Each structure stands twice: as structure tokens, then as C-alpha cells.
Amino acid sequence: MSKVLVSDPIDQAGIDILSQVATVDVKTGLKPAELVAIIGEYDALMIRSGTRVTEEIIEAGTQLKIIGRAGVGVDNVDVPTATRKGIVVVNSPEGNTIAAAEHTLAMMLSLSRHIPDANASLKKGEWDRKTFVGAEIYKKTLGVVGLGKIGSHVAHVAKAMGMKLLAYDPFISTERAEQIGCQLVDLDLLFQQADYITLHIPKTPETTNLINAKTLGKMKPTTRIINCARGGIIDELALADAIKNGKIAGAALDVFQSEPLGDSPLRSLGKEIILTPHLGASTTEAQVNVSIDVAEQIRDVLLGLPARSAVNIPGLGPDIIEELKPYMQLAETLGNLVGQLAGGRIETLNVKLQGDLATNKSQPLVVAALKGLLYQALRERVNYVNATIEAKERGIRVIETRDASARDYAGSLHLEATGTLGTHSVTGALLGEKEIHLTDVDGFPINVPPSKYMLFTLHRDMPGIIGKLGSLLGSFNVNIASMQVGRKIVRGDAVMALSIDDPLPDGILEEIKQVSGIRDAYTVTL
Numbered sequence: 001m002s003k004v005l006v007s008d009p010i011d012q013a014g015i016d017i018l019s020q021v022a023t024v025d026v027k028t029g030l031k032p033a034e035l036v037a038i039i040g041e042y043d044a045l046m047i048r049s050g051t052r053v054t055e056e057i058i059e060a061g062t063q064l065k066i067i068g069r070a071g072v073g074v075d076n077v078d079v080p081t082a083t084r085k086g087i088v089v090v091n092s093p094e095g096n097t098i099a100a101a102e103h104t105l106a107m108m109l110s111l112s113r114h115i116p117d118a119n120a121s122l123k124k125g126e127w128d129r130k131t132f133v134g135a136e137i138y139k140k141t142l143g144v145v146g147l148g149k150i151g152s153h154v155a156h157v158a159k160a161m162g163m164k165l166l167a168y169d170p171f172i173s174t175e176r177a178e179q180i181g182c183q184l185v186d187l188d189l190l191f192q193q194a195d196y197i198t199l200h201i202p203k204t205p206e207t208t209n210l211i212n213a214k215t216l217g218k219m220k221p222t223t224r225i226i227n228c229a230r231g232g233i234i235d236e237l238a239l240a241d242a243i244k245n246g247k248i249a250g251a252a253l254d255v256f257q258s259e260p261l262g263d264s265p266l267r268s269l270g271k272e273i274i275l276t277p278h279l280g281a282s283t284t285e286a287q288v289n290v291s292i293d294v295a296e297q298i299r300d301v302l303l304g305l306p307a308r309s310a311v312n313i314p315g316l317g318p319d320i321i322e323e324l325k326p327y328m329q330l331a332e333t334l335g336n337l338v339g340q341l342a343g344g345r346i347e348t349l350n351v352k353l354q355g356d357l358a359t360n361k362s363q364p365l366v367v368a369a370l371k372g373l374l375y376q377a378l379r380e381r382v383n384y385v386n387a388t389i390e391a392k393e394r395g396i397r398v399i400e401t402r403d404a405s406a407r408d409y410a411g412s413l414h415l416e417a418t419g420t421l422g423t424h425s426v427t428g429a430l431l432g433e434k435e436i437h438l439t440d441v442d443g444f445p446i447n448v449p450p451s452k453y454m455l456f457t458l459h460r461d462m463p464g465i466i467g468k469l470g471s472l473l474g475s476f477n478v479n480i481a482s483m484q485v486g487r488k489i490v491r492g493d494a495v496m497a498l499s500i501d502d503p504l505p506d507g508i509l510e511e512i513k514q515v516s517g518i519r520d521a522y523t524v525t526l
């Protein structure tokens with residue numbers, strides 16, 4: 001019989017489901033070394049945010065087939081290592097949406113009316129009606145950063161309470177925002193105008209320290225911030241400082257850079273701040289939902305069936321996956337690349353399946369291209385199962401065409417993304433069995449394998465331009481691994497594709513764009 005380890009408190013409903021097919025051990029509060037010592041016995045691990053599933057734990061889990069996260073965020077799981085080891089990672093994308101949204105609303109109202117401090121004062125024996133005069137949220141402006149599942153529900157309820165709604169989410173269409181009753185604005189305007197700012201975004205390199213001394217400086221002295229998303233999106237020291245110095249009015253935080261929260265200046269602030277110990281998902285209903293949702297998936301995978309919310313394994317038939325696997329990787333890479341070249345919010349993705357790929361069997365490649373396209377917005381939360389729905393929810397129009405007569409390569413894929421910042425296209429094919437090559441960028445023929453860090457320029461084909469760019473990169477100690485120019489006519493427009501060893505340091509891209517003859521430049525991380 002299979003063995004499942006449950007290492008965080010989860011609802012009994014899930015344990016009952018797992019017990020039908022496996023022996024279930026519930027061992028909470030294990031230290032990392034204790035988990036490493038025992039994980040080798042188990043086929044499945046079920047967790048919440050309390051267990052950090054590191055590379056060391058995954059490597060020690062020699063029998064592990066699945067890691068089930070009873071909740072949304074899988075940032076406590078080393079997903080790339082799990083994927084490399086062939087371990088399915090599943091989560092419950094919607095099971096605690098309402099709980100987290102309601103906690104956010106509770107935080108906003110409690111903060112406005114000083115409920116925690118008023119309650120504490122009364123329980124101490126006081127009757128103080130002066131200190132706790134609050135503010136109304138009616139007719140105030142709420143700035144929602146991240147208009148996904150939780151952000152949308154918060155917006156919906158806030159609207160009913162008479163709030164005016166601004167939202168920032170570069171991956172959501174204006175139409176979708178309007179349906180929810182939000183006006184999409186840029187982040188600066190949201191920071192300047194909102195009376196309340198609520199965060200509902202994942203923690204990614206782009207969102208880390210999004211709220212910092214500089215952005216706090218743009219807010220009104222009456223602004224209050226609520227974070228029930230992820231710790232680390234707010235620079236906590238800068239926030240404590242801004243509240244202490246009256247630069248903003250207050251904050252309500254459920255999540256912290258390091259959990260459990262240790263010594264922190266946030267703890268010594270008064271009624272301007274409310275802190276809860278990561279309780280967003282802690283309702284009876286949400287815990288039943290996520291526990292059942294994830295336990296059912298663990299049960300299915302242990303029985304050899306596919307999981308419905310795998311964050312790292314395609315939910316497609318194993319035979320199709322085997323045949324299309326190298327092309328799926330091609331489609332995902334091209335999707336990620338064209339999404340970054342186009343930038344901004346993507347409105348349309350044209351997918352052209354060419355040569356041998358122009359068959360109906362190739363449909364999963366469209367899904368893989370969308371998965372790549374959405375990676376910047378959703379990171380590991382986008383998978384082959386949800387990519388199409390996520391694209392639809394974001395208002396991205398997908399146009400598929402097939403051209404069996406295109407014969408430059410046995411099979412090639414052409415993607416064209418149009419977004420708020422313009423249109424870009426890429427084409428790619430496989431060389432040999434599975435070596436991905438970019439064969440065209442923005443209509444210019446090239447032939448380069450993609451690499452982790454790339455720089456693309458659109459420039460005038462003229463003597464000296466390659467040298468100038470090389471010297472500029474050299475002066476910033478950027479090492480070029482390979483470089484290729486694609487042009488259609490001599491001394492006309494051209495594209496340069498460079499593979500570089502490290503990410504481009506801040507500020508260089510702007511300098512590159514100033515080089516005479518270079519019209520535009522893009523940096524991409526794959």
C-alpha cells in the first residue's frame with residue numbers, strides 16, 4: 001500500500017479520502033532534518049505553507065510521486081527540482097479564494113475602525129471612545145493590485161460597499177476589468193490616488209519590494225495598505241518607517257517576508273497597523289475545500305490517473321506527450337519569448353502551425369505556447385491544464401492557422417503577439433531530434449538556439465554597429481556567448497540576437513537604445 005505523509009495541519013476530510021488508498025501519517029512541526037530523514041518512505045507528501053519542500057527534501061524523497069499543496073501558493077516548494085525528478089506538484093487554485101478575499105475585506109474594515117485595538121482596550125477594562133474614531137470606506141478609492149481570482153472578488157464586494165475601484169494588472173484586459181467594475185490604471189496613478197491599496201499578486205522578481213520607500217512616497221498621508229498576498233512584496237522596514245512618520249495612514253498585513261514573523265519594527269506600531277499570522281485561508285470552509293481538492297488529486301495520481309491541477313506536468317495523454325514533448329518545449333519557449341518581446345498586456349496571439357505540425361494532433365502546442373506566454377504573469381501557477389482558461393480570462397484572442405505547405409523545416413511554429421505596446425513575432429523549429437532553434441524574429445531570418453539571457457536589437461545594418469554594441473556591453477562587463485544578425489536587404493533594417501552569460505545590469509538597455517543606428521532593444525530571460 002502507498003504511504004502518504006501529511007506534514008502540516010489539514011482538514012480530516014482529505015485524510016479520509018487518502019486513507020481509502022494509502023497509509024496516512026500525520027506528522028506536523030517536523031524540523032527540516034527530521035523530514036529529510038523520513039521522506040524516503042513516502043509516495044506522497046501533503047503540505048500547507050508551513051513546510052518548506054527544499055531540494056534536499058525532494059532528493060531524499062526517492063519514492064515520491066506527488067507533492068500536494070493544500071492551498072494556492074507553491075512558492076514553498078522547489079517546483080523545478082520536483083519536475084526534474086518527475087514528481088507531480090498539485091495545488092488547489094480556487095479552494096481558498098473566498099477565504100482570502102474575505103480576510104482582506106475584514107482587514108480593511110478593521111483597520112479603518114481600529115477594531116482590534118478598541119477591542120483590546122475594552123477588554124483591559126477601559127471605555128475609550130475618543131482614541132478609536134475611524135474612517136469610512138464608502139466613496140473612497142480602492143486600488144487593487146492584481147485582478148485575479150482573489151483581487152476580483154475583493155473588488156466585487158468593495159464595489160457593493162460603495163467604493164470607487166482602480167486596478168493595476170498588466171495581464172488583464174480592459175474589458176475584463178470593466179466587467180468587474182474597475183478602471184485599469186498604471187501603478188503610479190493607483191499609488192497616487194488610492195485611499196486603500198490591496199495586493200493580490202504572486203511574489204515574483206518583478207513584485208518583490210513593489211511597495212518600497214520610493215513607492216510609499218507617492219501615496220497620500222491617508223492611504224492604508226492591505227497585504228493578504230505574499231510576504232516580500234512590501235519592504236517591511238520602509239513600511240514601518242512610512243507609518244511611523246505619517247507618510248501613510250496604516251497597513252494590515254497577513255503575510256511577511258519571513259514567517260513566522262520575528263523581531264520586527266511592525267510589532268511596535270500602534271492602532272495604525274494590524275497583523276495576522278497568515279490567516280487568509282484559515283476558514284473551516286476553505287480548509288475543507290483545499291483538503292478534499294488536493295487529497296483527491298493525490299489519490300488519483302497514486303492510482304495512476306492524471307491530476308487536474310498539476311502545476312508542473314501536462315494533463316495530456318502520455319502517448320501524445322511523448323510524441324510532442326520536444327515541440328511542446330519549442331512552443332513554450334517561443335511563447336515566453338514573444339510575450340517578453342511584446343511586453344505589456346497581450347491582446348492577440350496568432351499561432352501558425354507549419355509543415356508537419358499542421359495537423360489537428362498538434363493542438364497541445366497552442367496550449368504550450370499560451371503557457372509560455374503567460375509565464376511572466378503567473379509563473380508556475382500556469383500549466384497545460386489551465387493555460388487556455390487563464391488566457392481567456394485575460395481576454396487574449398488566440399488565432400490558430402495551419403500551413404502544411406511551409407517546408408523550410410520539417411515542422412515549424414510561428415507566433416505573433418499583439419499587445420498594448422505593439423506586435424512582435426518569432427518562428428522556431430527543431431534541429432535534429434530536439435534542439436530548439438529560433439529561425440525568425442520579427443520577420444528577419446536568423447538561426448540561433450535560445451539561451452537563458454538574450455538581448456535583441458532592431459537596428460540599421462551599417463558598418464561599425466556590432467562593434468559599438470560589443471564595446472558598450474564589454475564596458476559593463478557583459479560577456480557575449482554568441483551573436484547573430486538577421487537582415488533582409490543589405491544596409492536595410494536588421495535584427496541582432498545575442499546570447500549573454502548573465503542578466504543585463506540595470507540601465508544598460510536604455511544606453512543601448514541610444515547607440516546611433518539602434519532603433520530598439522529588448523532583453524529576455526528564458
Ligand SMILES: NC(=O)c1ccc[n+]([C@@H]2O[C@H](COP(=O)([O-])OP(=O)(O)OC[C@H]3O[C@@H](n4cnc5c(N)ncnc54)[C@H](O)[C@@H]3O)[C@@H](O)[C@H]2O)c1
Pocket residue numbers: 072073093096097100145146147148149150151168169170171172200201202203206207228229230254255278279280281282376377378381
Ligand atoms: N494570505 C493567504 O492565506 C492567501 C490565500 C490564498 C492566496 N494567497 C495569495 O494571494 C495572491 C493572489 O492569489 P490569486 O488566487 O488571486 O491568484 P491569481 O493567479 O488568480 O491572480 C494573480 C493576479 O496577479 C496578476 N499579476 C501577476 N504579476 C503581476 C504584476 N507584476 N503586477 C500586477 N499584477 C500582476 C496576474 O495577472 C493575476 O491576474 C497569491 O500571491 C496567493 O499566493 C494568499
Ligand SMILES: O=C(O)[C@H](O)COP(=O)(O)O
Pocket residue numbers: 048049050070071072073074096278279280281282
Ligand atoms: O497560498 C495559499 O493558499 C495561502 O497562502 C494559504 O496558505 P495556508 O494554507 O498554509 O494557510
